[in-house]
Amino acid sequence: MTSHEIDTINVDLAGRSYDIHIGIGLLEKAADYIAPLLKRPVTAIVTDDQVAPHFLDSLQRNLEAAGISNTSIVLPAGESTKSFAQLESLLAQLFEAKIERGDTIIALGGGVIGDLTGFAASIFRRGIDFIQVPTTLLAQVDSSVGGKTAINTSYGKNLIGTFHQPKLVLTDMATLDTLSQRQMLAGYAEVVKYGLINDARFFYWLGDNGERMLARDSQALQHAIAVSCRAKAIIVAADEREGGQRALLNLGHTFGHALEAATGYSDRLLHGEGVAMGMVMAFELSARLGLCDDSVAPIVKAHLDRVGLMTRPNQISDADFDAETLLGHMMQDKKVKQGEITFVVAQGIGQACLQSGVPDAMVKDVLEQALADSAH
Ligand code: GLY
Numbered sequence: 007m008t009s010h011e012i013d014t015i016n017v018d019l020a021g022r023s024y025d026i027h028i029g030i031g032l033l034e035k036a037a038d039y040i041a042p043l044l045k046r047p048v049t050a051i052v053t054d055d056q057v058a059p060h061f062l063d064s065l066q067r068n069l070e071a072a073g074i075s076n077t078s079i080v081l082p083a084g085e086s087t088k089s090f091a092q093l094e095s096l097l098a099q100l101f102e103a104k105i106e107r108g109d110t111i112i113a114l115g116g117g118v119i120g121d122l123t124g125f126a127a128s129i130f131r132r133g134i135d136f137i138q139v140p141t142t143l144l145a146q147v148d149s150s151v152g153g154k155t156a157i158n159t160s161y162g163k164n165l166i167g168t169f170h171q172p173k174l175v176l177t178d179m180a181t182l183d184t185l186s187q188r189q190m191l192a193g194y195a196e197v198v199k200y201g202l203i204n205d206a207r208f209f210y211w212l213g214d215n216g217e218r219m220l221a222r223d224s225q226a227l228q229h230a231i232a233v234s235c236r237a238k239a240i241i242v243a244a245d246e247r248e249g250g251q252r253a254l255l256n257l258g259h260t261f262g263h264a265l266e267a268a269t270g271y272s273d274r275l276l277h278g279e280g281v282a283m284g285m286v287m288a289f290e291l292s293a294r295l296g297l298c299d300d301s302v303a304p305i306v307k308a309h310l311d312r313v314g315l316m317t318r319p320n321q322i323s324d325a326d327f328d329a330e331t332l333l334g335h336m337m338q339d340k341k342v343k344q345g346e347i348t349f350v351v352a353q354g355i356g357q358a359c360l361q362s363g364v365p366d367a368m369v370k371d372v373l374e375q376a377l378a379d380s381a382h
Contacts, residue, residue: 013232017151018243022171026151026235028228032178033064033139037072040137043173045108047074050100052123053114056083057141060184065114065139076112077103081119085271088122088157088164096126107131110173116142116189117149117277121167124155128170138172141181143193144278147200147234148255150175152242158271162338163263169247177235179227190220191315192278195258195285197230200237202285202306203254206356208233209309216313254358257350258284261373264335265319268327275322282315283376291372292351295361302354319377329373333366 012029027039041047049069053062058080069076079099081087105111113123113136120138127136138150156167182190194216201209212219212230219226238255245252262280269275289303310317319325339347343362347369352358 013228013235015232015235015239017171017239019171019246024171024173024175026175026177026239028146028177028179028231028235030178030180030224032176033061033181034068036065036068036139036176037074039174039176040069040110040112041072041074043135043137044074044110045135046106047072048105048109049074049076049112050103050105050109051076051078051112051114052081052096052119052126053078054081054083054087054116054119057115057119061114061141061181065112077105079103081122083118084273085118085158085277087118090157090159093122093126093157096122097130100126100130105130105134107134109134111136112139113137113150113172114139114141116140116145120145120150121154121156121164124153124170124172125157125167128155128168133170135173136170138175140175140177142185143182143190143231144196145193146177146179146182146231147193148196148238150177151235151238152252152255153246162335163266163271165338171246175235177231179224179231182222182227187220187314188276190222191313192276194220194313195278195282195310195315197234198306198310199255199257199281199285200234202289202352202355203237203257203358204356205233205237206354208237209355213309216309220313250360253348253360254350257352257358258282258286258288260284260336260339260347260349261287261332263339264332265322267335267338268331269322269325274324279316282310283317283319286310286317287372287376288349288351290375291349291364291369292353294368294372295351295364297351297353297359297361298357299354302352305355318379320380325377329370329377332373333370336369 015026140146140150153171156164258281262284265280292298
């Protein structure tokens with residue numbers, strides 16, 4: 007990737023406001039951004055064993071050159087790291103490294119590292135500062151922004167966590183050079199989500215430029231990451247703790263989380279892949295509810311199919327679950343209130359809204375149709 011200008015987006019949360027910087031080569035000048043935020047020049051970098059070989063050295067060297075000490079904690083890569091066991095191990099390593107309340111933790115990695123590290127930072131010595139350095143597209147456009155932290159349990163994904171905003175999000179698009187195409191596509195699903203929620207123009211821009219972006223054209227990528235972060239920053243600033251409109255960011259997630267649970271949070275289905283399938287189902291549900299024209303879900307599905315995302319559950323290897331099982335998983339969703347799920351649905355592309363009171367039978371029909379349908 008060649009060098010570009012830097013986009014800076016502010017997440018406006020009064021005393022907890024912070025900047026997101028998006029550009030190329032930012033890891034090599036990380037200290038320029040990080041140093042002014044430190045209470046004392048002591049940090050702990052938390053990363054995983056897939057990210058560390060690529061980026062840990064360069065971040066460490068840059069911090070050291072600026073006189074910022076750093077301990078590195080390398081955890082196993084993968085969704086199963088978002089667990090009580092790894093949380094305990096991470097906290098123990100922070101204590102062993104004598105990290106104090108005034109020090110700062112740096113999360114270097116994708117959504118798993120960001121969510122787990124954010125959670126640890128929110129409870130370690132009753133809460134210390136942390137910085138997000140996201141290295142996957144999904145983390146750069148979604149999970150590193152907005153302060154949601156979490157681990158998973160056998161009861162479901164992200165059911166235990168806190169809201170703890172980072173002090174900075176430093177997005178170096180050069181880190182995407184080493185990302186697999188499958189992971190790029192999984193992140194792309196979250197990019198499409200912003201178009202579907204409230205920006206039809208962006209959805210159609212992706213129709214023209216999505217493939218260029220997935221081929222890692224740096225201009226297209228930077229535009230898409232900046233549009234996504236700006237959209238998220240506005241929603242988070244208006245509704246940090248998800249009392250209302252922040253729930254729109256969960257478009258496709260209720261269906262998607264159920265698929266992830268049914269596949270055991272394994273490599274068979276990445277989070278973004280579940281979201282892609284879930285967004286198609288959310289538009290199909292919207293049509294059944296009479297909110298949205300029947301022609302819209304096929305447009306959404308066609309775009310996701312075209313770029314190479316899975317859009318139907320039968321594309322998951324060994325898809326051995328039924329609609330009843332998925333519905334059971336959906337009832338554990340955080341959006342369940344008095345036994346009822348609030349769905350993110352839509353009146354059209356870029357017109358997402360919330361809907362409660364959806365009959366279970368209608369949801370089951372949507373699931374059954376999706377399970378029966380092949381992708382194309
Ligand atoms: N990923 C959804 C949210 O941050 O609210």
